Amino acid sequence: xxxxxxxxxxxxxxxxxxxxxxxxxxxxxxxxxxxxxxxxxxxxxxxxxxxxxxxxxxxxxxxxxxxxxxxxxxxxxxxxxxxxxxxxxxxxxxxxxxxxxxxxxxxxxxxxxxxxxxxxxxxxxxxxxxxxxxxxxxxxxxxxxxxxxxxxxxxxx
Amino acid sequence: xxxxxxxxxxxxxxxxxxxxxxxxxxxxxxxxxxxxxxxxxxxxxxxxxxxxxxxxxxxxxxxxxxxxxxxxxxxxxxxxxxxxxxxxxxxxxxxxxxxxxxxxxxxxxxxxxxxxxxxxxxxxxxxxxxxxxxxxxxxxxxxxxxxxxxxxxxxxxxxxxxxxxxxxxxxxxxxxxxxxxxxxxxxxxxxxxxxxxxxxxxxxxxxxxxxxxxxxxxxxxxxxxxxxxxxxxxxxxxxxxxxxxxxxxxxxxxxxxxxxxxxxxxxxxxxxxxxxxxxxxxxxxxxxxxxxxxxxxxxxxxxxxxxxxxxxxxxxxxxxxxxxxxxxxxxxxxxxxxxxxxxxxxxxxxxxxxxxxxxxxxxxxxxxxxxxxxxxxxxxxxxxxxxxxxxxxxxxxxxxxxxxxxxxxxxxxxxxxxxxxxxxxxxxxxxxxxxxxxxxxxxxxx
Amino acid sequence: xxxxxxxxxxxxxxxxxxxxxxxxxxxxxxxxxxxxxxxxxxxxxxxxxxxxxxxxxxxxxxxxxxxxxxxxxxxxxxxxxxxxxxxxxxxxxxxxxxxxxxxxxxxxxxxxxxxxxxxxxxxxxxxxxxxxxxxxxxxxxxxxxxxxxxxxxxxxxxxxxxxxxxxxxxxxxxxxxxxxxxxxxxxxxxxxxxxxxxxxxxxxxxxxxxxxxxxxxxxxxxxxxxxxxxxxxxxxxxxxxxxxxxxxxxxxxxxxxxxxxxxxxxx
Numbered sequence: 091x092x093x094x095x096x097x098x099x100x101x102x103x104x105x106x107x108x109x110x111x112x113x114x115x116x117x118x119x120x121x122x123x124x125x126x127x128x129x130x131x132x133x134x135x136x137x138x139x140x141x142x143x144x145x146x147x148x149x150x151x152x153x154x155x156x157x158x159x160x161x162x163x164x165x166x167x168x169x170x171x172x173x174x175x176x177x178x179x180x181x182x183x184x185x186x187x188x189x190x191x192x193x194x195x196x197x198x199x200x201x202x203x204x205x206x207x208x209x210x211x212x213x214x215x216x217x218x219x220x221x222x223x224x225x226x227x228x229x230x231x232x233x234x235x236x237x238x239x240x241x242x243x244x245x246x247x
Numbered sequence: 248x249x250x251x252x253x254x255x256x257x258x259x260x261x262x263x264x265x266x267x268x269x270x271x272x273x274x275x276x277x278x279x280x281x282x283x284x285x286x287x288x289x290x291x292x293x294x295x296x297x298x299x300x301x302x303x304x305x306x307x308x309x310x311x312x313x314x315x316x317x318x319x320x321x322x323x324x325x326x327x328x329x330x331x332x333x334x335x336x337x338x339x340x341x342x343x344x345x346x347x348x349x350x351x352x353x354x355x356x357x358x359x360x361x362x363x364x365x366x367x368x369x370x371x372x373x374x375x376x377x378x379x380x381x382x383x384x385x386x387x388x389x390x391x392x393x394x395x396x397x398x399x400x401x402x403x404x405x406x407x408x409x410x411x412x413x414x415x416x417x418x419x420x421x422x423x424x425x426x427x428x429x430x431x432x433x434x435x436x437x438x439x440x441x442x443x444x445x446x447x448x449x450x451x452x453x454x455x456x457x458x459x460x461x462x463x464x465x466x467x468x469x470x471x472x473x474x475x476x477x478x479x480x481x482x483x484x485x486x487x488x489x490x491x492x493x494x495x496x497x498x499x500x501x502x503x504x505x506x507x508x509x510x511x512x513x514x515x516x517x518x519x520x521x522x523x524x525x526x527x528x529x530x531x532x533x534x535x536x537x538x539x540x541x542x543x544x545x546x547x548x549x550x551x552x553x554x555x556x557x558x559x560x561x562x563x564x565x566x567x568x569x570x571x572x573x574x575x576x577x578x579x580x581x582x583x584x585x586x587x588x589x590x591x592x593x594x595x596x597x598x599x600x601x602x603x604x605x606x607x608x609x610x611x612x613x614x615x616x617x618x619x620x621x622x623x624x625x626x627x628x629x630x631x632x633x634x635x636x637x638x639x640x641x642x643x644x645x646x647x648x649x650x651x652x653x654x655x656x657x658x659x660x661x662x663x664x665x666x667x668x669x670x671x672x673x674x675x676x677x678x679x680x681x682x683x684x685x686x687x688x689x690x691x692x693x
Numbered sequence: 694x695x696x697x698x699x700x701x702x703x704x705x706x707x708x709x710x711x712x713x714x715x716x717x718x719x720x721x722x723x724x725x726x727x728x729x730x731x732x733x734x735x736x737x738x739x740x741x742x743x744x745x746x747x748x749x750x751x752x753x754x755x756x757x758x759x760x761x762x763x764x765x766x767x768x769x770x771x772x773x774x775x776x777x778x779x780x781x782x783x784x785x786x787x788x789x790x791x792x793x794x795x796x797x798x799x800x801x802x803x804x805x806x807x808x809x810x811x812x813x814x815x816x817x818x819x820x821x822x823x824x825x826x827x828x829x830x831x832x833x834x835x836x837x838x839x840x841x842x843x844x845x846x847x848x849x850x851x852x853x854x855x856x857x858x859x860x861x862x863x864x865x866x867x868x869x870x871x872x873x874x875x876x877x878x879x880x881x882x883x884x885x886x887x888x889x890x891x892x893x894x895x896x897x898x899x900x901x902x903x904x905x906x907x908x909x910x911x912x913x914x915x916x917x918x919x920x921x922x923x924x925x926x927x928x929x930x931x932x933x934x935x936x937x938x939x940x941x942x943x944x945x946x947x948x949x950x951x952x953x954x955x956x957x958x959x960x
Contacts, residue, residue, distance in 0.1 A: 147561075185559075185633070192543065224429055227655025229629075267949050268856050268948050386734040411880075
């Protein structure tokens with residue numbers, strides 16, 4: 091218990107440092123047009139959202155995404171036998187092939203963040219679905235924001 | 248002085264050659280050519296089997312030729328009811344006056360007979376009604392149930408004789424047939440004739456498939472499949488139905504396309520999240536990395552001579568079109584307009600590149616010269632992409648999606664074609680929703 | 694040791710079976726229409742098909758009751774006696790001679806054709822153009838000899854264009870514009886200039902038309918030129934007779950039309 095607390099604190103510290111670094115740089119740390127709502131979000135466990143959102147044509151993590159991923163890291167550290175697949179997705183406002191590449195970049199942003207926070211790389215797989223699997227099938231700005239995402243999915247193998 | 252003298256002599260001489268007035272005609276009309284396509288003459292001695300007889304080939308073949316030519320936008324097929332000369336004379340020299348009266352400028356006549364070996368002989372003649380002469384006369388031999396292809400071949404010959412470029416009617420289209428809700432779309436490979444006929448599904452839809460492309464000899468298709476949840480490029484042999492993974496990449500491969508000689512597949516490989524362009528020799532299996540940029544490089548397409556590759560990269564900060572030599576050297580950005588550019592596809596004629604453009608929340612299909620100059624946007628819509636050229640580089644096929652409503656319903660995806668001129672936009676009917684079309688080369692080599 | 698090999702063998706077998714089973718995700722065997730052979734025979738050179746007989750159906754009544762259709766398209770008969778309303782000139786005679794030698798069976802008699810509006814346009818011998826094109830196939834033809842004196846750029850500038858006023862020129866251009874259906878697929882980066890020389894009657898009807906660079910018609914790799922030339926000849930025929938200035942016949946009785954499709958096809 092103590093141990094997990096320590097990890098929690100450490101990772102929080104890291105996150106704070108991360109923000110600090112970004113904030114001093116530019117406005118990059120803002121959420122841009124990334125979705126910040128909670129609709130469509132599912133949970134890996136209580137209080138652990140499964141997805142993070144990205145700004146249009148971007149694959150860098152927003153402050154909100156970092157917070158979410160920190161929770162995932164904690165969760166993964168608690169359940170150390172768990173493996174995940176990180177799905178990268180894009181909205182429908184781009185060409186299919188470019189979106190496949192973009193989804194891959196988004197999924198890898200998340201993967202890199204997890205690894206840099208101590209999650210073993212062989213617990214994480216990535217897959218890009220480009221624009222092929224929208225969470226919200228509507229054709230409006232909100233749906234597109236909800237679809238620019240990466241989703242962490244628990245797997246058995 | 249000497250020069251002047253020579254010139255002077257020449258001028259004297261030249262003016263003596265022709266002393267008339269001269270008028271420069273630099274304008275004409277691009278109206279569709281008024282054309283008559285007569286029903287064919289069915290040889291009275293031909294004993295067609297009942298099943299063939301039922302098809303009414305003497306009517307169906309000219310009908311299909313009419314459809315092909317009419318669809319191209321370059322021919323105005325005159326109403327058959329206005330024809331004075333009856334099809335029972337279609338095997339004879341036409342009476343040009345009868346056809347000129349209905350304002351036809353060209354006429355197609357033909358004759359159908361059955362050979363001893365039960366092969367169908369389809370003969371056609373193309374006549375210039377204005378100049379009263381025969382322009383073309385050819386005969387085709389084939390099996391009766393192959394009459395559609397014969398019709399398309401005849402259309403190609405007529406098109407070529409009158410426009411000066413080869414046709415595109417004897418060709419196929421491969422595409423992705425889509426069904427089901429957007430959130431759980433079922434996608435199958437499908438193939439059909441260029442006119443939407445003879446639609447066939449090649450996969451069952453158990454796994455998602457994307458971006459199929461024919462090999463130059465039309466025998467193979469390379470495409471991307473999520474088989475076993477591993478998004479990879481595959482190669483499908485259309486004759487045997489067998490498929491193969493293309494290469495052994497430790498990550499996603501996508502956006503495949505054949506080289507013009509059919510020996511290589513060029514594609515993107517996402518290594519540690521970053522997509523670069525690779526070419527794989529299908530025989531030696533040797534893989535060549537062609538770009539090495541931390542940005543996304545995808546949608547590669549060879550020039551018809553195989554010496555260059557155009558592709559899509561966001562290395563400048565936004566998606567733009569680049570051209571490089573086929574060994575990866577001499578990378579040059581060619582798109583500089585407002586908005587972002589994707590899916591460059593080199594025309595089979597070699598002089599222009601088709602692309603998708605996104606600007607002010609609209610999608611465009613356009614063309615630009617290979618140095619990026621002369622950008623022309625052909626069509627604007629809510630969403631459209633994936634241009635593919637007809638075999639003669641005259642027509643572009645692409646897919647267009649309509650927006651879904653706020654409940655996620657009502658959106659559709661359909662195949663469309665448009666002439667290089669930006670005119671003659673037409674939908675291509677498919678049994679289901681459709682996307683990612685790719686146009687084959689002509690089925691029969693010249 | 695042997696045990697290990699056995700295990701390995703069994704393992705591999707299982708793998709192979711699994712792979713062969715699972716790889717059948719493309720269960721549907723592709724059944725494309727077989728690549729059927731379509732044989733193609735050029736029958737154009739052997740063309741010797743019968744003529745359509747005179748059409749006697751009531752349908753023709755609909756169009757024009759008193760349209761003169763008699764004497765049309767008699768099989769392979771070259772009219773010996775010409776009752777043309779237009780005096781034939783020397784060179785037409787020549788072409789007729791060539792035509793007879795070089796017989797193509799699409800000869801149409803050109804007499805008694807003045808009744809319908811359409812046939813008015815047909816007042817000059819429709820076979821001339823065909824003959825010209827046929828001739829161009831024979832390299833030893835007279836016309837080709839003539840056209841070996843291909844005009845050049847410098848010569849072009851020295852034409853007596855001044856003899857037609859701008860508005861007179863425009864009037865001709867406007868007429869041809871409507872008649873000329875430009876073949877759309879021609880390569881615009883090639884030389885797309887076809888020069889056609891006309892001899893005109895005082896009423897603007899065309900006595901003869903002749904392609905200046907007829908030799909190019911059959912130059913390999915310049916197939917487009919032939920197509921362009923044919924379209925220009927069709928334009929001349931469709932616009933025949935030309936509406937011409939009422940005066941100064943001597944000025945325009947010889948007229949050269951320079952058809953250039955470049956601008957149209959580039960745009």
